[in-house]
Amino acid sequence: MRVKEVADLAQISVRTLHHYDEIGLLVPDQTTEAGYRIYSDANLELLQQILFFRELGFPLMKIKDIVGSPGFNRQEALELHRKLLLEKRSRLDKMIATIEKTVQHMKGEIQMTAQEKFEGFDFSSNPYEQEARERWGEQAVDQANAKVGGMSKQEKDEMAAGMNDIYRKLAALRSGSPSSEEAQAAIKEWYDFLNKMGSYPPEAFRGLGQMYVDDVRFTKNIDKFGEGLAVFMRDAMGIYADNRK
Structure with missing residues (x-):
């Protein structure tokens, strides 16, 4: 697949893929004589892994270190992604529930305690x-x-x-x-x-x-x-x- 096709598939920009190539994070398996990047199935699997890490807030150079490690195991990484994403979903669910309760409280349908109004927030430290x-x-x-x-x-x-x-x-x-x-x-x-x-x-x-x-x-x-x-x-x-x- 060419770079534009991969960008459309993964819903990211062509510029992002170019940057990943430039920093050695995701280097396409082939480049044509005309300079077009060609991505293999293995490249797409690595891109999926990269985007999971990005969703969890990992910096690019840290991702590069992880996926480039000799001991990197894709299946173990996917299991870790699942665990961390479930934890993230749990936190988001709490925030959504707080919003829904707040709307009901504003309508007079329920009464919220002071503690309930701030469930899910944590700004205790810089x-x-x-x-x-x-x-x-x-x-x-x-x-x-x-x-x-x-x-x-x-x-x-x-x-x-x-x-x-x-x-x-x-x-x-x-x-x-x-x-x-x-x-x-x-x-x-x-x-x-x-x-x-x-x-x-x-x-x-x-x-x-x-x-x-x-x-x-x-x-x-x-x-x-x-x-x-x-x-x-x-x-x-x-x-x-x-x-x-």
């Missing part, structure tokens, strides 16, 4: 902060929080502008090598910027870069500046950390 605490400990996060909390609105705006400038600079370099002099100079700016906020030694800097591709939330926000930027930053940050040893 997932970014929790993950950062687990990776780098309490001190670095507390320092960063205290630093930002003590800033004026103007200072916060200037900080955001500086951060965006570095992202744009790195995005312009992402088609080149992350080890190039220009890329390493730009990533040093990012390293220095982060260390104004808290204490990020080289290994913590490397870990942060890995999170950019392991966590789909980070990948989505960073790649707004250019597709593939999160992966490029991860690689550049790892090289920078190696050079700082």
